[in-house]
Amino acid sequence: MAFDSTPSNRCKPNCAMCPAGSRCFTGGVSADQLNIWNDAVLTHMPVFPGNGALFSAGDAADNVYLVRAGCIKSFTVDQDGNERIRSFHLPGDLIGLDALARSHHPSSASAVEPSQVCVIPRDRIAALALQSPVLMQRLLQRTSRELSTALSLSGDYTAEQRVAAFILTMHDRLASGNDKLRLPMTRRDIGNYLRLATETVCRVITRLEHQGVLVSRDKTLKIENRDRLRELAEPVGLVEDYEELALAA
Amino acid sequence: MAFDSTPSNRCKPNCAMCPAGSRCFTGGVSADQLNIWNDAVLTHMPVFPGNGALFSAGDAADNVYLVRAGCIKSFTVDQDGNERIRSFHLPGDLIGLDALARSHHPSSASAVEPSQVCVIPRDRIAALALQSPVLMQRLLQRTSRELSTALSLSGDYTAEQRVAAFILTMHDRLASGNDKLRLPMTRRDIGNYLRLATETVCRVITRLEHQGVLVSRDKTLKIENRDRLRELAEPVGLVEDYEELALAA
DNA sequence: CGGTTCCTTGAGAGAACTCAACGTCGGTGG
DNA sequence: CCACCGACGTTGAGTTCTCTCAAGGAACCG
Numbered sequence: 001m002a003f004d005s006t007p008s009n010r011c012k013p014n015c016a017m018c019p020a021g022s023r024c025f026t027g028g029v030s031a032d033q034l035n036i037w038n039d040a041v042l043t044h045m046p047v048f049p050g051n052g053a054l055f056s057a058g059d060a061a062d063n064v065y066l067v068r069a070g071c072i073k074s075f076t077v078d079q080d081g082n083e084r085i086r087s088f089h090l091p092g093d094l095i096g097l098d099a100l101a102r103s104h105h106p107s108s109a110s111a112v113e114p115s116q117v118c119v120i121p122r123d124r125i126a127a128l129a130l131q132s133p134v135l136m137q138r139l140l141q142r143t144s145r146e147l148s149t150a151l152s153l154s155g156d157y158t159a160e161q162r163v164a165a166f167i168l169t170m171h172d173r174l175a176s177g178n179d180k181l182r183l184p185m186t187r188r189d190i191g192n193y194l195r196l197a198t199e200t201v202c203r204v205i206t207r208l209e210h211q212g213v214l215v216s217r218d219k220t221l222k223i224e225n226r227d228r229l230r231e232l233a234e235p236v237g238l239v240e241d242y243e244e245l246a247l248a249a
Numbered sequence: 250m251a252f253d254s255t256p257s258n259r260c261k262p263n264c265a266m267c268p269a270g271s272r273c274f275t276g277g278v279s280a281d282q283l284n285i286w287n288d289a290v291l292t293h294m295p296v297f298p299g300n301g302a303l304f305s306a307g308d309a310a311d312n313v314y315l316v317r318a319g320c321i322k323s324f325t326v327d328q329d330g331n332e333r334i335r336s337f338h339l340p341g342d343l344i345g346l347d348a349l350a351r352s353h354h355p356s357s358a359s360a361v362e363p364s365q366v367c368v369i370p371r372d373r374i375a376a377l378a379l380q381s382p383v384l385m386q387r388l389l390q391r392t393s394r395e396l397s398t399a400l401s402l403s404g405d406y407t408a409e410q411r412v413a414a415f416i417l418t419m420h421d422r423l424a425s426g427n428d429k430l431r432l433p434m435t436r437r438d439i440g441n442y443l444r445l446a447t448e449t450v451c452r453v454i455t456r457l458e459h460q461g462v463l464v465s466r467d468k469t470l471k472i473e474n475r476d477r478l479r480e481l482a483e484p485v486g487l488v489e490d491y492e493e494l495a496l497a498a
Numbered sequence: 499c500g501g502t503t504c505c506t507t508g509a510g511a512g513a514a515c516t517c518a519a520c521g522t523c524g525g526t527g528g
Numbered sequence: 529c530c531a532c533c534g535a536c537g538t539t540g541a542g543t544t545c546t547c548t549c550a551a552g553g554a555a556c557c558g
Contacts, residue, residue, distance in 0.1 A: 078483065078484040106401070133379050140389050146396050147392055148351070150396060154335070155444065159513080186535085187537060199516085199539080200515075201537095237327070239355055407545080445546080449545095
């Protein structure tokens, strides 16, 4: 999908009104830093499932995107047409961090559910190095976090370990505040992401339900035994030990 | 292994004499930027296999390391003692990019063969944001590259696809200049990294040898049919489309 | 030279996959 | 209003790729 950046279609975001709230990449920065970021953001726009991709693998990596609402998946498609989901991006997440050292996107991105994204031209991202060391550090930290997560998940685990880790991570990232979570993506997408067949994801969830670990109803899960999930997911090692790295002045 | 940073043991590196050469993180930067980097580097030191880890998972992430020579693996160990290799670091690579948003290392690191590393205190890395936008961008780009690689490899592929992609990548990274490459790590380590049993790695290499794709002799491989390897590795999608991102002034 | 580690090959086992069928849900149109 | 359709979720049966177990040979080291 070609991104229409004609002035009439532009809409500057107002971070104060953003549905992503404090989960945003900019969460907690000072007002003047937020202004720098706001200047870097070109516009925001809706993205819908089935309406074509936000961008496709091989496209020039001209922009970085920031999820305001919804869920975006990034994926590759091999020569046989097999889709391989690399990440799910939730509100506050940046899309395209894997392209910061490339001229072209290594993966495609499209909406999993109706979503909204901010658009940040990459030359403005590059300019942040000079304008805002704080935001540059944030960017580096986000990329490092994604790297850490990707390395954790790239290990060899059983279907149960994978699914348990996925549910815990999603619950954490979606931050519902209670023990329920609504998975925006299909079982097929979950399986694809976790390197499991759709049926295997179903079977594991059913098994966990029989064990009283959770209750599944359509796309909504209720976690009944979080400790057991943690126990299962332990080998994956998705520790959440993030710090806000202080900028040495 | 506790890192001995007593003055008597310190040895400032001389980038001009570095065996990593242009593959280094600093490759191609201007003389004054190189000086800033040199000031950030605390010392360099040897690391040997079987002599304990360079650092262990859970250690305070006080330093980042840069491989001068040899090969370092980073890995986790789960509760049952299973080692899971996350990355191999070759000359010029930074170690600890997955800890830039953490206070503690998520993984351990130890030498695969006799190696040398430069030690860079993390507070000096943080200070680069203010001192050297260029180096900060480099750091971001390296992290982004590692992210891209990790995401590629985290997909679901056959043993053959995995091994083919691994051989091609190592050949590329080791930059021998001919069609031969010496793998510094054991079959066991390769298998662990690729989520394959040692035996499976052996069998795949044997199969590729029978097909005339390569010749294997101990740790040395000779690539006979690079196109076939590329064909096999295609789904993994390890495109090497890196650019040197120009710093918008 | 023993001892150890690594590499290689074979045979059987198992976890996840594929294929297939069925129920549910939501949208569409006769 | 309801039959029809497609997408999704779930469950069962059989298959397959890789793993585990086992063992022999090669290389390295004290």
